[in-house]
Amino acid sequence: xxxxxxxxxxxxxxxxxxxxxxxxxxxxxxxxxxxxxxxxxxxxxxxxxxxxxxxxxxxxxxxxxxxxxxxxxxxxxxxxxxxxxxxxxxxxxxxxxxxxxxxxxxxxxxxxxxxxxxxxxxxxxxxxxxxxxxxxxxxxxxxxxxxxxxxxxxxxxxxxxxxxxxxxxxxxxxxxxxxxxxxxxxxxxxxxxxxxxxxxxxxxxxxxxxxxxxxxxxxxxxxxxxxxxxxxxxxxxxxxxxxxxxxxxxxxxxxxxxxxxxxxxxxxxxx
Amino acid sequence: xxxxxxxxxxxxxxxxxxxxxxxxxxxxxxxxxxxxxxxxxxxxxxxxxxxxxxxxxxxxxxxxxxxxxxxxxxxxxxxxxxxxxxxxxxx
Numbered sequence: 001x002x003x004x005x006x007x008x009x010x011x012x013x014x015x016x017x018x019x020x021x022x023x024x025x026x027x028x029x030x031x032x033x034x035x036x037x038x039x040x041x042x043x044x045x046x047x048x049x050x051x052x053x054x055x056x057x058x059x060x061x062x063x064x065x066x067x068x069x070x071x072x073x074x075x076x077x078x079x080x081x082x083x084x085x086x087x088x089x090x091x092x093x094x095x096x097x098x099x100x101x102x103x104x105x106x107x108x109x110x111x112x113x114x115x116x117x118x119x120x121x122x123x124x125x126x127x128x129x130x131x132x133x134x135x136x137x138x139x140x141x142x143x144x145x146x147x148x149x150x151x152x153x154x155x156x157x158x159x160x161x162x163x164x165x166x167x168x169x170x171x172x173x174x175x176x177x178x179x180x181x182x183x184x185x186x187x188x189x190x191x192x193x194x195x196x197x198x199x200x201x202x203x204x205x206x207x208x209x210x211x212x213x214x215x216x217x218x219x220x221x222x223x224x225x226x227x228x229x230x231x232x233x234x235x236x237x238x239x240x241x242x243x244x245x246x247x248x249x250x251x252x253x254x255x256x257x258x259x260x261x262x263x264x265x266x267x268x269x270x271x
Numbered sequence: 272x273x274x275x276x277x278x279x280x281x282x283x284x285x286x287x288x289x290x291x292x293x294x295x296x297x298x299x300x301x302x303x304x305x306x307x308x309x310x311x312x313x314x315x316x317x318x319x320x321x322x323x324x325x326x327x328x329x330x331x332x333x334x335x336x337x338x339x340x341x342x343x344x345x346x347x348x349x350x351x352x353x354x355x356x357x358x359x360x361x362x
Binding site: 145146149150153154157187189190191192193194197200201 | 286292293
């Protein structure tokens with residue numbers, strides 16, 4: 001039976017879509033049949049990060065409303081055989097999402113895939129609620145920054161009360177902390193909270209630490225999930241996160257940030 | 272070299288962030304399970320006090336200070352003084 005995993009955060013701009021793309025591609029690389037779904041109705045972006053924005057014909061909302069078959073809306077990734085994308089609508093609004101419709105689509109996807117990754121919109125409104133509602137596990141994306149940690153805590157509260165599993169009294173949605181935009185140098189200067197601090201506050205298991213990295217923007221510029229960039233430290237960190245997600249035991253490590261090139265270092269020195 | 276020894280032991284901003292979050296989230300986690308009771312509390316307290324003294328609804332000030340060890344709820348109700356009472360009863 002497939003696992004449904006929501007990538008959520010409460011706060012916007014912390015890296016949910018980047019993480020969805022990276023985790024989805026990472027799972028597919030390891031041979032798991034994976035689909036990533038965009039729940040941000042009206043602000044579609046997963047298609048751009050995945051690099052398939054020009055291939056969108058039908059979307060999630062078309063399927064929910066019976067205007068298209070699920071197979072027609074699913075876009076097969078051109079790089080990874082095991083990976084598919086279900087884009088959302090760019091023109092409709094979030095009211096087009098219904099709980100029954102979402103459930104139907106997820107049930108159908110569960111038949112065909114090993115992992116269903118739901119990319120939640122920011123906030124805690126309808127789209128975010130439905131993205132987490134049917135989840136088995138949750139990746140809570142958090143930046144080492146007070147407002148993001150606070151919002152993550154709020155989202156954890158919702159995961160334990162406003163989901164199918166919570167309402168039916170089943171085993172709780174399993175949360176994982178994914179710490180993104182981590183800067184070890186700023187941490188050592190006392191300017192940024194440590195991993196340990198955030199783990200102590202949120203009290204959920206750590207899935208991974210993604211260092212602040214220029215390769216993340218580069219990956220989004222060209223529409224490639226960052227795990228497909230072999231030189232990217234962030235990509236490597238996402239691969240570690242994927243390993244833990246599928247249950248491998250891995251020691252916690254903070255990967256060092258990419259060192260600036262010689263030229264950049266010289267420039268900095270003279271500046 | 273001696274700068275290190277002379278540097279005052281001040282908390283880093285990251286430590287401050289952690290402490291602020293710990294205090295705030297401890298409260299928010301409790302509040303999540305209970306409804307927002309402050310407006311109801313204000314109404315009930317005013318109702319009781321009004322049974323004994325005249326109170327102007329605008330002259331009520333409620334403050335809540337959330338601390339780590341204790342929180343304080345401060346309710347200030349301004350009661351009319353002798354002069355205003357006298358003036359209003361004469362009118």
